[in-house]
Amino acid sequence: MQLLKSSIGRKILMAITGQAMVLFAVIHLLGNSSIFGWLPGGINAYAHHLHSLPAPVIIGFRLGLLVFVCVHVWFGIQLTIENRGGRPQQYAVKTLQKATFASENMIWTGGLLVAFILYHLLHFTFQVVSPETAALSHPDSLGNPNVLGMVVAAFQNMFVTLIYAGAMVVLFLHLSHGIQSFFQTLGWSNDRVQPFITKAGTLVALGLFLGYAAVPLTILLRILK
Amino acid sequence: MSDHKTMTLTLIVWRQKNASDPGKFETYTAKNITEHHSFLEMLDCVNEDLIHTGKDPIVFDHDCREGICGMCSQVINGAPHGGQDRTTVCQLHMRKFKDGDTIYIEPWRARAFPIIRDLIVDRSALDKIIQAGGYTSCHTGGVADGNAILIPKPVADEAMDAAECVGCGACVAGCPNGAAMLFTGAKISQLALLPQGQAEASARVRNMSDAMTECGFGNCTNHYECMAACPKGINVKFIARMNREFLKAQFA
Numbered sequence: 001m002q003l004l005k006s007s008i009g010r011k012i013l014m015a016i017t018g019q020a021m022v023l024f025a026v027i028h029l030l031g032n033s034s035i036f037g038w039l040p041g042g043i044n045a046y047a048h049h050l051h052s053l054p055a056p057v058i059i060g061f062r063l064g065l066l067v068f069v070c071v072h073v074w075f076g077i078q079l080t081i082e083n084r085g086g087r088p089q090q091y092a093v094k095t096l097q098k099a100t101f102a103s104e105n106m107i108w109t110g111g112l113l114v115a116f117i118l119y120h121l122l123h124f125t126f127q128v129v130s131p132e133t134a135a136l137s138h139p140d141s142l143g144n145p146n147v148l149g150m151v152v153a154a155f156q157n158m159f160v161t162l163i164y165a166g167a168m169v170v171l172f173l174h175l176s177h178g179i180q181s182f183f184q185t186l187g188w189s190n191d192r193v194q195p196f197i198t199k200a201g202t203l204v205a206l207g208l209f210l211g212y213a214a215v216p217l218t219i220l221l222r223i224l225k
Numbered sequence: 226m227s228d229h230k231t232m233t234l235t236l237i238v239w240r241q242k243n244a245s246d247p248g249k250f251e252t253y254t255a256k257n258i259t260e261h262h263s264f265l266e267m268l269d270c271v272n273e274d275l276i277h278t279g280k281d282p283i284v285f286d287h288d289c290r291e292g293i294c295g296m297c298s299q300v301i302n303g304a305p306h307g308g309q310d311r312t313t314v315c316q317l318h319m320r321k322f323k324d325g326d327t328i329y330i331e332p333w334r335a336r337a338f339p340i341i342r343d344l345i346v347d348r349s350a351l352d353k354i355i356q357a358g359g360y361t362s363c364h365t366g367g368v369a370d371g372n373a374i375l376i377p378k379p380v381a382d383e384a385m386d387a388a389e390c391v392g393c394g395a396c397v398a399g400c401p402n403g404a405a406m407l408f409t410g411a412k413i414s415q416l417a418l419l420p421q422g423q424a425e426a427s428a429r430v431r432n433m434s435d436a437m438t439e440c441g442f443g444n445c446t447n448h449y450e451c452m453a454a455c456p457k458g459i460n461v462k463f464i465a466r467m468n469r470e471f472l473k474a475q476f477a
């Protein structure tokens with residue numbers, strides 16, 4: 001199939017899986033924001049809702065995400081290796097006119113994101129990093145998993161907060177190029193809308209950064225307890 | 226010309242005997258250059274000196290010297306065609322430089338463009354992409370009536386914007402991945418926009434995009450360096466259009 005083999009086809013698969021992950025990141029952030037109290041019972045109640053979804057839904061969702069990440073990473077590495085060979089000898093003078101730090105380092109920001117995702121899953125999903133505050137084995141007074149307690153305990157540690165905030169800077173870099181790249185790769189762009197798409201993409205990336213970084217930072221500063 | 230101040234420049238030029246020679250930089254001095262010299266005329270002067278002293282002149286591609294043929298191909302201080310907006314090397318003038326400047330001159334560098342000698346590269350990979358579908362198949366009979374097929378002016382204009390591509394390959398040279406997406410996108414768009422080209426649109430985009438990979442060009446990562454390098458101002462919207470055509474062709 002040409003979609004799996006050709007240059008443009010593989011780019012399209014990367015773009016779609018990348019954008020699906022962006023969609024996930026937006027939904028995940030909305031869910032996390034329940035920690036600020038807009039949902040009765042806060043993030044613990046939210047976690048309880050998620051865990052009481054039918055098992056096939058949860059498993060299907062997780063498998064779907066796993067497939068997206070794998071496809072994205074697989075083609076990301078494959079295309080990058082091919083591209084490194086596209087110009088075997090570099091110019092003596094490096095002059096970049098349009099490329100950005102973000103666009104040049106997609107593979108590195110992407111690689112850091114994989115590392116972060118693994119750590120994050122072990123930390124808050126499988127809860128093996130700090131078992132003494134694991135939410136699932138320490139329910140709150142309503143019987144919901146005590147996610148708030150787990151998260152607050154984690155982010156009162158400066159080092160952990162720095163890892164999370166740093167990872168969000170990396171996510172911002174990846175998406176400040178990636179989101180507009182998605183529209184270009186799918187062909188949903190032209191010279192009229194391209195400047196707008198670029199700005200909007202950077203804004204969404206910035207919004208995700210601010211939203212995600214708000215949780216660890218407000219906890220570290222003892223605003224959220 | 227005599228009343229003009231002249232410049233002396235240091236040139237650091239890539240010299241390579243053939244494709245298998247590793248090649249290296251050589252330093253030359255360009256003397257008595259005025260601001261009215263074009264970049265190629267400046268090299269002509271240097272070559273004249275080299276020939277007089279019994280040395281091999283610097284070999285470079287050129288033809289029309291008026292910015293329309295797309296033959297001239299040099300990366301000057303890291304920028305294909307020297308980095309002046311919508312300008313080929315032959316149309317770049319020495320008034321862009323000042324006395325005492327050091328200028329690096331290199332060939333287009335891409336896996337798909339092997340070096341033939343010094344600054345000349347083999348760009349026949351671009352022809353292979355065209356051969357894969359950059360044409361329309363039609364019966365050649367009598368001359369068709371000019372307005373037999375009506376095409377709205379904005380559509381015709383858009384197709385002409387794409388057709389401005391002269392096939393110089395600066396987009397490939399400027400692309401960190403050595404991709405030929407701007408060139409191929411321009412050719413595909415030019416034909417896909419017009420009714421005569423639409424009949425073969427899906428086969429064209431499938432075959433031409435495969436040809437890009439077969440010729441050893443890299444993949445696009447949307448750096449848009451190609452657009453900055455293009456002397457004809459081809460916009461990356463034509464890459465988006467090719468991607469759109471490609472996606473459409475998968476379902477055709």
Ligand code: HEM
Nearest residue numbers: 015018019021022076106107110111114178181182185446
């Ligand atoms: C979970 C987080 C991730 C999200 C939300 C994400 C999102 C995106 C998006 C939207 C694109 C643009 C697609 C296009 O080119 O049109 C993209 C491109 C890319 N991503 Fe990711 N990505 C993530 C993780 C990764 C990982 C883990 C890697 C690598 C190991 C990676 C490597 C790349 C590369 C190499 C590109 C293409 C480069 C380019 O277009 O310049 N990404 N990503």
Ligand code: SF4
Nearest residue numbers: 390391393394396455
């Ligand atoms: S798109 Fe521009 S840079 Fe590329 S071959 Fe055509 S004219 Fe040259």
Ligand code: FES
Nearest residue numbers: 290294295297315
């Ligand atoms: S020599 Fe023809 S475009 Fe430069």
